[in-house]
Amino acid sequence: MTLLLAAEMTETEVWVANSFFLVIALVSIGAALKMVTTKNVVHAALYLLIVLSGVAAVYVILGAEFAAATQVLVYIGAILVLLLFGVMLTRAKIGADTDLDYEQKWIGGLVAAAMGAVMGYSLWEAFSDVKLPDDRLVQRTDAVADSIFSTYIVPFEALSVLLLAALIGAVVVARRD
Amino acid sequence: MWLNQFLFFAAILFCIGVYGVLTRKNGVLVLMSIELILNAVNINLVAFGAYNQDIAGQVFALFIIAVAAAEVGVGLAIVLLIYRNRRSINVAEADLLKG
Amino acid sequence: MITQLLATEAAHAVSPPAIFDWVWLIPAIMAASFVCILFLAKRLRIDAHWFGIAAVGACFLFSLAVAGSWIGYVSDASHGEEALAPGEQAAASDLFVAAAAADEDHAEEDHAEEGAHAPSVSCLEADEEVDHEASAAPGALAFAEAGESRASPCPVVNQVSWFDNGGPTEEGGADINIGTLVDGQSVMLLVVVTFISLLVHIYSTDYVHGDRRYTHYFAFLSLFTASMLFYVLSSSTLQMIVGWELVGVCSFALIGHWWEDRPNSDAALKAFLTNRVGDIGLLVGMTILYFAAGKTFDIGAINEAATTGVISKNTALIASLCLMAAVMSKSGQFVLHTWLPDAMAGPTPVSALIHAATMVVAGVYLIGRMYAVFYVGFGIDGGTFNAMAVIGGLTCVGGGALAFVQRDLKKVLAYSTVSQLGYMVLALGVGAYTAGMFHLFTHAIFKACLFLGAGSVSHACHHSFDMKADMGGLRKYMPKTFWTFIIATGALAGIPPLAGFWSKDEILAGAGVWPGTGGNGDYYVPFIFGMITAAMTAAYMTRAVWLTFFGEYRGHAHPHESGHRLTVPLIVLAAGSVVAGFLNVPSTLPVLGSRIGLWFEHQVEPAGIASFPTISHAKASFSLAIVATGVGLLAGFAVWSYYKRLYRIDRHAAEYTDHWIARMPVLRAGHTLLVNKYYLDHLYTGVIAGSVKGWVARAAYWFNQNVLDGVVNGVGIGTAAVGRFVYKYVDQAGIDGAVNASGAGASESGQLLRKVQSGKVRQYAVLMFGAAAVLVGIFIVAV
Incomplete structure (x- = not known):
């Protein structure tokens, strides 16, 4: 690829x-x-x-x-x-299974269509003539690693804590007693 | 390649996800639809990253993937808890917030 | 050119005392007291009142110091003028002549020598610099040749910038400044508020002793005083709105102090909601003025824009009408006064502080603050009739009439307050600015005395205020309360030489229709209203005094004189009621007139500065004073003899059971009308609130039916449901009328809106995503 x-x-x-x-x-x-x-x-x-x-x-x-x-x-x-x-x-x-959906699906459809409409319109208005650069480089994995462990080290650490918290939380919520 | 082809793809996935969240009663299916929404956002981030020649888009997409993992973990735990208490994961029946 | 030159000269002559830079401390101290009481009093096991009394005492002393400095500043300004006059004056006129000769512009010369209508001096700075005293230049200029050239110093404004919006340009908004504005009017109210508040604090230590929310009571008393002082010292209209609302909130908390009883919390709610009606007017009016005066919130600048014609007369009229709505709600003017008597549900010292002496005068104070706007808008100069004077007149007569049919002593005083506030508004409406402000001043003192006296009486009678059932003959048991009450009653009824006599007399003279008084116009209708009120005030107060203090005791308690902490404030206030009137005796009065005549006016009323309109002053009339007093005495005597006769028939009776008056249909109808308070409450709760409630409920129902559940079960069912609904809520509620207004309305719509809170996460999600889509749609369309 x-x-x-x-x-x-x-x-x-x-x-x-x-x-x-x-x-x-x-x-x-x-x-x-x-x-x-x-x-x-x-x-x-x-x-x-x-x-x-x-x-x-x-x-x-x-x-x-x-x-x-x-x-x-x-x-x-x-x-x-x-x-x-x-x-x-x-x-x-x-x-x-017959009981997977709500009866009034049209509400969901309506809301989704409305969101689609506003998003489509604004995307069309804003980016209709924007092209991706032809000579772009593949974003190399070592560059990603550099970036994560230098510029984004604090969010990364926060994310680690979040994962830990989610782990503990999931255990606490789901355990049987 | 146009930037918009990716953005529209993401927007359509997002809307389908919203539709799923709004119409599905089954808790697990709601979680799947949320994954769809998160993926749509990720495509946006990566597409803009490519457009701006900036690594930040990809980095944030990675962060979101990690957050999604956490979200699914906690979400499934909650679904399991609901199931254990009610013998059903029909989110329509979970209305303890009723005022 | 010359004006500017002289202004700078004068600026060097007198600069405002440094203490004016520190007046912001006064509200700050009270606010600190509030915080201390809330967070420290219980923890440190110190009685809450010590914080309150210490703070308010300090504020009172500070206010006195500020008042003293202001008096000195005023006299410095006029002395500076005299000092300036011989030397500088000559130089100035030389210069002027030279300039005039050079310009060959004789028109301007004529203008300068016009005399009595000396041009007013702008108090605004050329470069809008904040963080700096806005004006050191007193208006005391070298217009010494002018006839009545009493010139006041400019208000001393200290401001700090809060939001810097880039100045009042086309796209930018005005900078928002907060600060203090010291002038005669604010200094006067500073002293009044802190003085009454101090006495009320002392009085409360006994009156609410042992109350379960003693700490909170004092905390809110402090907060109330702080907000009122903040309001009084505001330098911008925005700040005024903030203070105005703060005062309203504290009033809500204090009226509902004993909220466990339903009527008390209802009364608090009613006061709050009625005030909301006026707040809309305040907001709209201030917004109009902001734009009309060229994007400024500065009070001085707005007033100056009004006097100089930057704000057109029609704009000023609309703004004045809007602000008048605010005044009507806050100062209990007719048709929006209904909350004030109900507000007597609060503890009595609160009634004295808030609903007699300070908060309700916020509306009157607003008129005084924006007087130029009102003056121009209503065309007070040379008029015979305007909205403000008529509202004031209606209020003083309508409120006074209601006072006749009350059984509750505090309610009599409440309606009397309504009536007297109407008097003040009437005074301002006819252009008698000083008379209105002076009546505010004297009324605060004697009405506080009356309320505290009523509290003392009820303290002795098992906390009842029912004059007919639980009082009578109390003069034997509580002599101190009795005598102070009598003095304050005399002051209220306008018996010379007590305080109310002087202020009321000035108002009547200010209407300008009595021969030889002059004034701003010929206000016949307000004058007649004022005269009727003078009679009515004496009559209903005589009735109240008789029922309370004369006859035989009708209650079942063992009345006794109250303790020192109750009586000392009473005595202080009674003494004040005696002497306060002498602060502004007419200058034509023998002996005193030449020494202290119009002292109050000179301190309080600005003159010769552009932010205040040039108003003409009525001259006091000896014959008018005699007639007004005579009318009052006559009315009082009639009531007195009525009760005297009753007393001879039955020593314990409080009313005639079968009297010819009671049998007359017209009078009986009138009595019914008064007992029902002109049916205004029925109008508000039954008709207006009832129908609006139907609308709110119907809208909520519609929302629920169509949007949320999406259940559109065919047009037929829908129509039937709406029809049933209209029948149920609109017909039944509207026609039945007597629905309990706000509380029930809120609860009904709450019941319906409650269905939105279904607890179904999906509905929330639908709302969230739908709302997001709508919001984005709005952005797309709008941007």
Whole structure:
């Protein structure tokens, strides 16, 4: 993939990248739609897997390879498994379930459409003629590491504490007695 | 490549996530929809990072991934607790905040 | 050109005393006392009142010092003028002649020599520099040749910048400054507030002794005094609004001091809500003035803009009407006065402090502060009729009439307060500025005495205020209370030479219709109202005194004279009621007139400065004084003989059971009208609040039905529901009328809005995301 994104992309390469993006985006959006409408909880988790993989691929197209790797490791490897554990621990029905949604779905649709409309309009107004630089470099992992452990060391440490707190909190909340 | 193609992709994912949060009764499915929303935000960060040639976008996306992990941990713990107390993870029934 | 030159000369002659830079300490001390009482009193096991009394005592002494400095400053300013006159004056006129000759501009020369209407001096600085005394230049200028050229020093303003908005430009807003403004009016009120507050603090140590919220009581007394002083010293209109609201909040807390009883908390709520009505007027009026005067919050600048015509007459009229609404609510003017008598639910010392002497005069003080605006807006000069004078007139007659039918001694005094506040507003409305301010001053003293006297009486009678059931003949048991009460009553009724006589007389003269008085215009209607009130005041006070102190004791307690902590403040205030009037005797009075005549006016009323309108002064009239006093005495005597006759029939009776007066239908109807307080409460709670309540409830219901649940069950059901709803809430509530206003309204709409709080997280999420979308939409459209 890195080859695809080497500096000084040719027109062909841009075209290829765009085609890749289009396919990935359409698949992800379709999977996301299925995820929020499916009647089967386990299927929903699997559709989420497709979306998360698609997002990881988009990261690669954008040159954020480390983020893509983390996405795969953390989201697909950990979070999704965690969610599946949740599905199992709460004894969700394996197979179709009729009682997954509210009756008035149109409210959710309306709100989501309204948000989509305002966001779409403002994005169109603000960035309709903005192009990504063609000669951009892949953001190297060592640069990411440098940045995290120098400029962003304090947020990083705070995040570590947050994770610890979440760990302890989850244990405290979920334990049996 | 246009910046907007990524932003629109993110916006659509975000809206689908919002729709999921608003329509799903099952606690685990609500959490999944929230993941969708967080991913949409991440795409925005990375896309702007690429546009500005700045590493900060990716770094913050990483931070958000970490926060999402924490969020799912705590969220699932809460869902489990609700399930244990009510034998159901139907969030529509959890209305203890009722005034 | 010349004016500026002389202004700088005079600036070197007199600079304001340094103590004026420190007046901000006065409210600060009281605020510190509030904090100390709240956080330290219980912890240190010190009685709360020591903090309060120490603080307010210090403030009183400080205020006296400030007053002394002000008096010195005023006389320095005029002496400076005299010193300036011989030498500098000559130089100045030489210069002037030279300038005039050079310019060949004789018109200006004519203008300068005009005399009586000496041009007013601006007190504003050329460069808007804050953090610095705004004006050292007293208006005492070399207009010595002018006829009545009494010139006051400019108000001394000390300000610090709070928000720097880049100055009043096209796109920038005015800088917001906070600070103190010291002039005659604020110094006068400083002394009054701290003096009454000190006595009330001392009195309260006995009166609320052993109360369960003793500490909180004193804390709020301190906070109230602090806010009132803050309000009085404000240098900008924004600061005034803040002080105004603070005073209202403290009043709420103190009226509802015994909130466990429903009527008390209702009364507190009523006072608060009624004041909200006026606050809208205050806000709107101040906003209008801010823009009309060229984006400034500065009181002096706004007033100066009004006198110099920067604010057009129509704008000033609209602003004045808005501000008048605020005055009506805070100072208990007619139609919005209903909260004031109910506010008697608070402890009696609070009534004395807040609802007689200080807080309710905030409205009158507002008129005085923005007097130029009102003066221009209402066209007081040369008029015969204006909104302020008429509202004042209606209030003093309407409030006075209500005082006749009260059984409760405090309510009589409350309506009397309403009536007297109407008097002050009337005075200001006819252009008698000093008379209004002077009446504020004297009224504060004798009304505080009356309220504290009523408290002392009730202290002896099992905390009852019912004159007919629990009082009577108390003069034998409590002589000190009796005599102080009599003196204050005499002062209120305007018996010479007590305080009220002088101030009331000045107001009547100020209306300008009595032959030989002059004044600003021919205010016939206000004058007649004033005259009627003079009679009524004497009559209802005689009734109250008779029912309380004469006849036979009708209660079941064992009345006794109150302790020293109650009687000493009474005696001090009674003494004040005797002497206070001599501060402003007419200059034509034999012996005293030439020495201390119009002393108060010279200290308090600004003259010759641009932030105050040039008003003409009425001359006191001996015949008017005799007639007004005679009317009062006659009315008092009529009531007296009425009760005397009753006493001869039945020694224990408090009213005629079967009298020809009671049988007359017209009088009975009038009595019913008065007992029902002109049905104003019914109007407010039943009709207005009732119908509005329906609207609020219906709106909430609609919101709930259509937006939240999204249950649109067909037009038919909807229509039926709305129809039922309209029937239930609008018809029933509106027609039945007697719905308990604000409390029930809030609770009803709360009940309906409660359904929004469904506890369903999804609904919250819908609201949040939906609101976010709407908000973004607004941004897109607006930006």
